[in-house]
Each structure stands twice: as C-alpha cells, then as structure tokens.
Amino acid sequence: MTSLDYGRAADLTERLQSRLVDSIADDAGVTRRAVLGGLGIAGGAALAGLGSADEGSHAIAAHDEDSTHGNFGSKGEYADLAFDPHEYLYQFNTGEGGQENVPQDVYRETVDGVERTVREFTLTAVDTTVTIAPGIEFPAWAYNGQVPGPTLRAVEGDLVRVEFENLGRHAHTIHPHLRNLNPRMDGIPQNGPGVLDTGESFTYEWLAQPAGVHFYHCHSLPLKEHIHRGLYGAMIIDPDPERVAARPEEYCGFHASQITAELREELVARAESRNHESDANADVNEMVMVMNGFDTNFDGDNEVYAANTRAFGYGVGRTNGKGEWAAGETVRPIRIDGQRPQRVYLINTIEFDPINSFHTHSQFFDYYDHGTTLLPTSKRVDTVMQCQAQRGIIELDYSDHEPGLYMFHAHQSEFAELGWMSFFEVV
Ligand SMILES: [Cu+2]
Secondary structure (H helix, E strand, O other): OOOOOHHHHHHHHHHHHHHHHHHHOOOOOOEEOOOHHHOOOOOOOOOOOOOOOOOOOOOOOOOOOOOOOOOOOOOOOOOOOOOOHHHHHOOEEOOOOOOOOOOEEEEEEEEOOEEEEEEEEEEEEEEEEEEEEOOEEEEEEEEOOEOOOOEEEEEOOOEEEEEEEEOOOOOEOOEEOOOOOOHHHOOOOOOOOOOEOOOOEEEEEEEOOOOEEEEEEOOOOOHHHHHHOOOEEEEEEEOOHHHHHHOHHHHOOOOHHHOOHHHHHHHHHHHHHHOOOOHHHHHOEEEEEEEEEEOOOOOOOOOEEEEOOOOOOOOOOOEOOOOOEOOOOOOOOEEEOOOOOEEEEEEEOOOOOOEEEEEEOOOOEEEEEOOOOOOOOEEEEOEEEEEOOOEEEEEEOOOOOOOEEEEEEOOOHHHHHOOOEEEEEEO
C-alpha cells in the first residue's frame, strides 16, 4: 500500500494541531476562542482589540454562533465557516461567475482603439479576523474580508478593471504582478493615486498579460506588514489559443525557426487546456494554493504556516472509518478523482522566511515557473521552491496510483509541523 492508514493520519494531524495551538494561544496578536476541548464557543466575536468590523462591509469577523453548521466544540474543528479552504481551492472569479462577496461583470469595450473583453471586479480592503488554526483568530487586513483575497481570472489580452475601495484603517493599494504598461496603474505609493486612505477609491486597469499564474498584493509601507497581514491574492491569466498559434515561440524555449507544425499544435492544445473558456479545460481539476504564514506575536517571525490560511486545513480529520468525513468537519484532505489530470496554481506569499516549498509524496510532477510557458520548466520533480511572490503551475497525474492518502507539504520540516502539511485523498 502506498497510502497511510486513515486513523494514523488523523492522529498525526491532531497531534501536530494541538501542539501548534498550545504554542500560539497566548501570543499577543491572536485571540483564542474557547473551542478546544469540547468547551463550546466563547461569547462574542473575538476581534483582537481591533473593534468591530464595519457593518455593511464584506468582513467575516462576526461569527454566527446560532449557525446550524453543527457543533463547533469538538477538538480540531474550525468554527469559522465563512471561509472554507476547500471551497477556496475552486473559486475562480472571471467576471461572469464567482463568489457572492466579489461583485463582478464582463463586457466588451473599445480601449485605446482596441476592442477588448473587460473583466471588472470590486475589491474592498477591510480590517477583520481570520481563523488560522482551530480557535485561533488572527487580526488580518483583507481584500473582501478573506485571506487569501479572491482569485481573479482573465484571458490574455483582456482588460482587468478593479474598482478598489479602502474601508480599512490603514492606507492600502493593489499592486499587480503583470506586464503593466501604465505606471499610474502600478499600485505603489510613489505613482498614480499613491496609497488610498480610509474611505478612498480608485479604479485600476491592467492589461491581462502575460499568460500565467500571477499575484496581487498591497504595496503600502511597511510592505512586510501590509503583505503579511493578508492583503494578497492570486490572479490567473489564461493563454489565448489564437495568440499561441500566431506566436508559439513566446510560450516555449524554442526560436521561431524551430517551431514545427506538431509543436505548434501541441502548444495550442496546451493553451486550450489552460483556458477556462475552452471545453478542454473542463477535463482538468484546477486548484489554487497560496502558501502563507502568520506572525502571531509580531516578533518578525512566523509561528503558523499553511496553504490557504488554515493550518492543517487539508490534514486528515476523524472519519467513520470508511473515508467518509463527519458532517461539519473542516479538517479533511483534498479529495481528487485519480483519473482526472490535476493542476495546482501555486503562489508563495510568506514574509520573514526567505523561501517556501511544495513537495509531493509518492509522486513526481511537471512544473511551469510563473506559468508563463506552455512547456514545463521542470519535468518529473517532487519538490519545487519559491521565494516570496514566486509562483508556478504544477501538473499531477495520479491515474496509476492506488486509492488512498498521499501527503504533500512544505519541505522545510518546520513549516510542515507548524501547519503546512496536507493530503490528497485519491479515489
Ligand atoms: Cu496595505
């Protein structure tokens, strides 16, 4: 058997989780709600000294304690279901569909003489709290009340229009990691509108280029605090198959004179597989993983690590013994159909540590650094590392693996033990 026993995997997750929660529970930067040890929820939303979040904002700070989502008293369960790390994996905002808390639209418009598809999103910065470990609330600054912020998705050549409003207490911006031709739209303090104070708004416009997996974040100073508090998100730019057919050399390491008809055809097929408007894309199970960390005592060092904010959120919870997870339980592996190709859009956002990494057990994968090429930049690797803001696309194939649990985690062992440890459950 290649997979771990479910009960032992659950023991491991629970042991690491308890140790982590014990180690950070008294840190200055967090608030501990009494959900551990079957005590039930403490009264009142814990806001870590930040006061109430603005009413009418998208903040998720207020916990619905009369919720029907079951009892949150059990050890190892997350109480805050407003953000579900399993849903987040698959939440792509394209302008024509996405999350309820992300107002969006898509339409055609002539921009500087060129007719383009415009994908418009409203992003609002707020102060809120996010659950980073069972019962542990971190005082975050967040786009649309969530960390990571909403995943934005467009096609190469589109115009991404972001109506940004700052309802947080500090001055913020949005800086895109795109090939942006207008310095006013760079989202830095020194250009265009500069930083936006509380209550101010600005509409950013960015050309969606190049194709790849990209990143947006606040660029206010001190930068390390504004990023680390949670103001970041993924921006995916799908390749345009027609453009790939016309300029295939821009999507691989070959010179134009070396492009054969077969290679052009392969690159176009790969572009279709990556393009959410193409039928071929529906065959692939696509997930977003943003590797992040939290400095819970504000000493300039991370105490908690995760993929998508929740320490051990993709660990193994208690089951009924048959791999079916108990109702309401939010600690569970990512269940995947072994016969479908898997694609992970991976981004590293951690502050304070110079690198992060992604390592798969019993598996090798193809990797596309920044996702800007259609041929892999690394073939058959089981570990990649990323500095802050580095990102890439991972393609995995479990079609010949036995069903069961396959671990993946940061291969900085410390990060794994402090939360960035996860499982795929292949079925
Ligand atoms: Cu900021």
